[in-house]
Amino acid sequence: MALHTPSPDQLAVADELLALLRDSTTEPRPDDQLEALTLAVAADLPVLLWGEPGIGKTAALTQLAESLDLPLTTVIASVHEPSDFSGLPVIGDDPAEQGVPMAPPDWAVRLVKAGRGLLFLDELSTAPPAVQAALLRLVLERRIGALRLPSGVRIVAAANPRASAADGWELSPPLANRFVHLQWTHDHDVVVRGLGGTWPRATLPRLDPERLPNAVDHARRAVCGLLATRPTLVHRLPGGETRRGGAWPSPRSWEMSLRLLAFASAAGSSREVISLLVRGTVGDGPGLELLASLDRMDLPDPETLLADPAGAELPERGDLRQAALDGVVAAIGARPEKARWDAAWAVLARAAETGAPDLVVVPATTLAALRRTEWDVPPTIERLAGAVSMSRRADEAAALVARGARSVAGAR
Amino acid sequence: MRTITGARTDTREGGGTGVVGAGAGPDASAAAGAEAGPGAGSRTGSVLDRDKLFAARLFAVRARPYLATALFALHVVESRRVPTMAVDRHWRCYVSPVFVNRTPVEELAGVWVHEVSHLLRDHHGRGDRVARERGLTGPGARLLMNIAADCEINDDVFGDGLVMPEDAVTPGSLGLASGELMEDYLSRIGLGAGMQHLAWLDCGSGADGLEREWDLGTDGADGLSKQQQDAVRFRVAQAVKSRPGNAPRAWKRWAEEVFHSPQPWRDLLGAAVRSAASASGAGEDYSYGRPSRRSAGVPGAVLPSLRRRPPRVMVIVDTSGSVSDAELGGALLEVAAISRAVGGRRDLVTVMSCDAAARTVHPLCSAEGIPLVGGGGTDLRAGFARALRTAPRPDVIVVLTDGQTPWPEDRPSCRTVVGLFPRDASRGGSWIENDPDYEPDTPPDWARVVTIG
Numbered sequence: 001m002a003l004h005t006p007s008p009d010q011l012a013v014a015d016e017l018l019a020l021l022r023d024s025t026t027e028p029r030p031d032d033q034l035e036a037l038t039l040a041v042a043a044d045l046p047v048l049l050w051g052e053p054g055i056g057k058t059a060a061l062t063q064l065a066e067s068l069d070l071p072l073t074t075v076i077a078s079v080h081e082p083s084d085f086s087g088l089p090v091i092g093d094d095p096a097e098q099g100v101p102m103a104p105p106d107w108a109v110r111l112v113k114a115g116r117g118l119l120f121l122d123e124l125s126t127a128p129p130a131v132q133a134a135l136l137r138l139v140l141e142r143r144i145g146a147l148r149l150p151s152g153v154r155i156v157a158a159a160n161p162r163a164s165a166a167d168g169w170e171l172s173p174p175l176a177n178r179f180v181h182l183q184w185t186h187d188h189d190v191v192v193r194g195l196g197g198t199w200p201r202a203t204l205p206r207l208d209p210e211r212l213p214n215a216v217d218h219a220r221r222a223v224c225g226l227l228a229t230r231p232t233l234v235h236r237l238p239g240g241e242t243r244r245g246g247a248w249p250s251p252r253s254w255e256m257s258l259r260l261l262a263f264a265s266a267a268g269s270s271r272e273v274i275s276l277l278v279r280g281t282v283g284d285g286p287g288l289e290l291l292a293s294l295d296r297m298d299l300p301d302p303e304t305l306l307a308d309p310a311g312a313e314l315p316e317r318g319d320l321r322q323a324a325l326d327g328v329v330a331a332i333g334a335r336p337e338k339a340r341w342d343a344a345w346a347v348l349a350r351a352a353e354t355g356a357p358d359l360v361v362v363p364a365t366t367l368a369a370l371r372r373t374e375w376d377v378p379p380t381i382e383r384l385a386g387a388v389s390m391s392r393r394a395d396e397a398a399a400l401v402a403r404g405a406r407s408v409a410g411a412r
Numbered sequence: 413m414r415t416i417t418g419a420r421t422d423t424r425e426g427g428g429t430g431v432v433g434a435g436a437g438p439d440a441s442a443a444a445g446a447e448a449g450p451g452a453g454s455r456t457g458s459v460l461d462r463d464k465l466f467a468a469r470l471f472a473v474r475a476r477p478y479l480a481t482a483l484f485a486l487h488v489v490e491s492r493r494v495p496t497m498a499v500d501r502h503w504r505c506y507v508s509p510v511f512v513n514r515t516p517v518e519e520l521a522g523v524w525v526h527e528v529s530h531l532l533r534d535h536h537g538r539g540d541r542v543a544r545e546r547g548l549t550g551p552g553a554r555l556l557m558n559i560a561a562d563c564e565i566n567d568d569v570f571g572d573g574l575v576m577p578e579d580a581v582t583p584g585s586l587g588l589a590s591g592e593l594m595e596d597y598l599s600r601i602g603l604g605a606g607m608q609h610l611a612w613l614d615c616g617s618g619a620d621g622l623e624r625e626w627d628l629g630t631d632g633a634d635g636l637s638k639q640q641q642d643a644v645r646f647r648v649a650q651a652v653k654s655r656p657g658n659a660p661r662a663w664k665r666w667a668e669e670v671f672h673s674p675q676p677w678r679d680l681l682g683a684a685v686r687s688a689a690s691a692s693g694a695g696e697d698y699s700y701g702r703p704s705r706r707s708a709g710v711p712g713a714v715l716p717s718l719r720r721r722p723p724r725v726m727v728i729v730d731t732s733g734s735v736s737d738a739e740l741g742g743a744l745l746e747v748a749a750i751s752r753a754v755g756g757r758r759d760l761v762t763v764m765s766c767d768a769a770a771r772t773v774h775p776l777c778s779a780e781g782i783p784l785v786g787g788g789g790t791d792l793r794a795g796f797a798r799a800l801r802t803a804p805r806p807d808v809i810v811v812l813t814d815g816q817t818p819w820p821e822d823r824p825s826c827r828t829v830v831g832l833f834p835r836d837a838s839r840g841g842s843w844i845e846n847d848p849d850y851e852p853d854t855p856p857d858w859a860r861v862v863t864i865g
Contacts, residue, residue, distance in 0.1 A: 203434055284671045288646040295643060316634070318484030319644065325627040358466040358473070359484060386463065393467040394474065397517040 021283055029190070029200035032247050034060055036276040040180045041068070041118070041154045044262045045256055046139050048124075049158040051184030060184070061120045067204045068152065070118040071280060073107050085134035087145020102145035104361060109147070116152030125159040140178060158184075173238060173248065180256065181247045181280040205379045206268035212266055218297075219261035219331065223254060226293045233286045249282040257281045257290065293390040299324045302331035309346030318359055325351055325363040332370055349383035354396045357387040364388075435573075435644060459511040460490040461487055468520030475521065475573035476652035478659055482528045485644045487634040493626040498616025499527045500627045502538040502635025503644075506616060524572045527604035530619040533666060535561040542595055553620040560597035561619050567591065568662040581613070591662065601681055631838040645670055680862045681746055684829045685725070685810060724760045726799045726806035730813035731765040732790035739833050739864070740812060763808070766795030796824055812864075815855060823858040830859045 002389050040047045041064065044241055049057050058074070065072035083089070087102025121135060139157060142149040149155075157179075227234055238248040247253065260277045271291070279287035299320060305312045305328055315321045325348065330345050344367055352360045364384060371377075473480045486499070491506040500504045505527060512520065521625065530536075539557045544546065548557075548745055563580045567590035570576030583590040588600055617623050628635070636644070652659045652667035661668070727748075729740055750763060751792060797820075799809055808825055814833040832855060855861045 022697070153423060207706060240833050270637075271639045272637060275642070288642065288671070291639065292643055292647060314801070318486070318638075319481045319647075322480075322484055356469075356484075357463075357468040361470055362473075365739065390463055390467045393463070394471040397467070397471050398474065401573060402516050404575070 012345050024194070024197045024199055026201035028203055030201060030203060030255060032270070032276060033184060034064070035205055035267075035273045036069070036182060036280075037156070038064060039158060039260060039263045039267060039273065040182070040277060042207070043259050044151070044154060045180050045259065047156045047182060049156065049182050050183045051158065051253075052326060053160055055184055055186050058120070058122065059185050059361045061091060061118070061156060061158075065118045068118065070116060071114060072120060073111055074109065074120045074122055076122050077131060078123040079125070082134040085131070085138050085144060095103040100376045104145040104147045105388060108144040108149070110152060111153055112147050115150050117154075119149070119155045120153065121157040122392045123160075124157050136175060137375055140175075161285050176238075176245050177248060177250050177253050179247075180260070180277065182276060183280075193225045205264070205269055205273075206269065207266045210244075211268070214357040215262045215266035218265050219258045222290065222297060223258045225297070226290055227254065228400055230289065233289065236286070238283070244410065246281040247279050253282045257287075293343065295320065296323065302327040304345045305342055306331065309343050309350060312347050312350050314351055316355070318356055321355055322353065322363070325360065326366075328333055329366045329370070332367065336370055336372070338372075338375050341367070342380065343377060345378050345380045345384075349380050352384055352387050356388055360384065360387045361391045372387045417681045443645070457767065457847060460507060461512050462488075463508060465512050465520065465659070468658060469524050470516045471517060471521040472524040472574070473817055476525055478655060478663070479528060479532075479648060481647045481651065482505055482644050483524060485636065485640075486528060486531075487636075489628065489634075491626050494545045494616070494624075495614055497523050498525055498529055498614060498626075499618030500616050500625070500635075501531075501618050501621070501628065502628070503531055503618070503641060504632070504635060514576055518575050522570060522576065525569050525574060526562075527618070529565045529569055530561060530615055531641070531647060532670075532721060533561075533564065533594075534645075535564075535619050536617060536621040538594060538618060542598060543574075543621065551600060551622065554620040555613065556598060556601055557594070557620040558615055559601060560594045562613070562615070563588065563590075563597045564594045595788075606699075634758060678746060681829070681831055681864065684862055686809065701725070723807040724804060725762070725808045725810060726802070727761065727763045728792065728795040728811045728813075729763060729765050730790055730801060730811070730817065731817070732767040732814075744812065762802075764795060764799060766790075766792060766798075792817040793820050796820045800824055800826070811859070819856050823856075830855045830857040830861045831864045833864050 037047060037049070037060065049060075051057050051195045061074070069368055084105050085102055089100045091100055092098050111119065115229050121139070122133065124132065127135065135157075138144055138149075139155055142153070142155075149362050152250050161373050194200070233249055234254065236248060238246065257278050260281060261274065264274045264277060269292075272292070275287070275291055276367060278290050281287070282290070299315065300313060302324075304325070305314075314324055348360050348367065364387060416861060469483055476483075486503055486505040489504050489506050491511060492508060492510075494506040494509055494511075496511040499507070512604070515523070535557075539554070539561070543553065559581055561585065563583045566576070566582045566770055567584070576582075583592070583597065586597075586601060614624075617627055623629070649667040649670050652663050662762045666693065691718045729744065731734065731740070744763070790813070793810060795811075796809070799806060805826065808829065809824065809826055810829045810831065812831045812833075815830075
């Protein structure tokens with residue numbers, strides 16, 4: 001490389017190179033974590049993004065602000081002092097007469113004037129404890145000094161995971177309970193493709209005005225249905241060091257889940273997104289139970305199946321199909337009548353003909369046990385012959401193993 | 413899952429005249445086999461005998477009721493290109509019709525359970541992680557992963573109603589101890605001469621994460637999404653927990669850990685010590701003791717300034733006979749590293765050994781380790797009392813113990829982190845001759861407890 005005296009031209013060339021490097025295109029790509037973030041922000045719940053440094057949290061927030069058309073205010077918590085968030089005490093002429101006002105920082109004043117915006121509190125985990133304490137008042141009460149943030153301002157915070165946090169930042173259970181916790185990870189393919197010049201453009205969920213009443217109804221049924229049968233899930237403080245600082249179930253976080261469910265179903269979001277949101281609000285175990293009960297809500301209604309056995313539409317997936325058949329048999333058990341019993345056999349026969357017959361065996365056994373002495377066996381039952389012989393075949397194999405049990409045990 | 417029947421079939425059907433080879437021929441297609449009718453099993457191996465396959469699944473469900481949800485959730489795909497039975501990471505189960513025809517129902521049931529175990533235990537995800545962490549590439553490494561995963565499964569899924577075939581890969585057959593995880597087995601086996609007979613082993617991408625040419629892939633029909641897989645795992649875990657008497661120990665351990673990975677104790681201990689050392693009252697925080705550096709610019713405002721006081725950490729080491737030297741050494745090194753990371757200078761970290769009485773106190777200045785004195789019974793109350801009497805008083809007390817000790821009645825006046833070496837109560841940790849019912853107290857509520865190891 002030859003050495004030249006630096007000249008203004010060189011800087012122009014450098015600018016050209018920089019422009020080329022900046023030149024990148026975007027492609028649409030569904031992004032579950034961004035969709036979950038958008039829904040939580042839309043639902044006006046404080047979100048806490050957990051992620052390693054340099055993983056693209058800030059970039060995601062920029063994109064979110066753009067798509068929601070909200071001005072973005074980023075505040076790096078670790079370079080501020082507590083008085084920046086609780087207000088600077090400014091002593092006036094006569095403190096005894098007028099008091100000491102707590103003056104807010106300029107970005108807060110601008111936010112309040114604008115009336116709307118996205119406030120991003122970055123690097124929460126590297127701020128000293130006193131700054132964190134002041135920040136939490138901002139997040140929870142929306143107050144900065146004497147100012148109160150208008151409701152059009154949405155707040156998102158970001159923190160590094162405990163393992164990589166340089167300081168002792170962690171949430172106490174009451175504070176953790178007020179956040180929607182989203183784990184922020186990077187997608188290897190997205191990064192490689194992005195550095196190659198094509199960044200993803202997330203398609204953001206749109207709330208459908210026509211779905212709103214149904215969405216509220218659906219969310220209420222899901223949460224209430226689960227909590228009615230599982231009272232211990234309503235409130236459970238996290239125990240043990242592993243789950244400290246994360247999401248846990250309480251009436252407050254269940255209400256947040258309900259709200260998020262309603263938003264997700266109004267937006268028509270996928271189960272993956274709902275899973276991220278619910279597990280980030282009430283924790284993994286209760287969240288999974290809620291998702292499981294959502295699955296059950298999607299099963300066909302047993303009474304509908306009984307009303308028209310010939311046209312019964314059963315789920316394709318085996319475990320769901322058996323759950324639906326169990327529901328049918330349980331409905332007969334709840335209200336045993338001869339006609340309903342016959343209809344149930346017809347449903348089982350249809351199930352045996354349209355899918356794997358082994359699924360039918362257990363429901364059929366239970367249904368047979370519900371028979372009253374005066375009831376005749378319906379002719380439909382012959383259509384279940386395949387399932388019966390299959391059951392016999394399994395019995396024979398079991399008997400074979402039982403006879404050979406000694407030798408099997410010996411082989412071990 | 414060729415482990416189970418491959419070799420035997422060769423002898424049964426005449427010296428390996430390409431039963432598998434015929435299956436992998438060019439005309440093979442991975443079509444979903446809906447065309448097979450009942451009684452197809454009597455013909456020679458070209459049509460999938462679904463009745464036999466599902467009878468085997470029924471058998472498996474009866475033998476292992478807690479796996480029912482997972483077994484039923486598998487989507488069966490007839491495929492002539494798989495050697496036996498295989499699964500992919502989307503919970504599809506590829507079945508070779510030839511294999512079904514030549515295998516008895518009771519053995520097929522074992523194969524079902526074996527294949528679904530790969531998926532429940534997330535062997536493909538764990539395989540990917542191991543491959544990334546250890547830099548493993550290529551089919552050879554994936555084959556080893558499959559063998560290691562089979563070892564993890566086969567040492568406890570069989571028996572109790574399910575037949576274990578003679579040629580299944582077990583830890584015992586490779587000369588390893590049973591009851592360990594895939595990752596552990598993987599680091600102990602290599603592709604040596606003894607492994608040649610396993611080179612044809614193949615449980616599909618669900619077992620080792622390597623995509624096969626017969627895989628229907630992410631875009632194919634009838635796969636389970638990640639959330640659906642989690643839901644199935646969750647339900648199986650609930651079923652295992654709800655009938656604790658029936659499930660083998662490995663499944664119970666799996667059910668406990670499936671949604672809570674085993675504690676990363678280094679991280680947890682680090683977080684606990686950091687949190688204790690830097691909470692207000694110790695370490696870095698604002699104080700009004702001196703004017704802020706900003707004060708000059710804001711006349712009239714009262715500003716706090718940043719002051720730093722490194723925390724003093726006292727490590728109490730339980731040196732009673734029940735704690736092994738290796739355990740103590742490892743944990744002590746961790747604590748020393750952590751306290752340096754929080755800014756505790758080495759001279760501010762002190763170590764005290766304590767059994768039934770508090771022993772000498774050593775600063776952590778010398779790198780050559782600290783003499784740990786003791787070996788008798790345990791009473792950590794003496795250690796606490798001594799630690800709180802030292803001047804200057806520590807900001808944090810870290811206790812490393814097996815927990816076989818009485819604890820102080822009252823909360824001490826500084827933050828406490830307990831690093832606990834787990835002890836199996838049934839193995840009889842502490843025992844008092846005069847009082848067979850004696851049970852040592854659990855660590856108190858006021859301490860943050862991290863289980864180590």
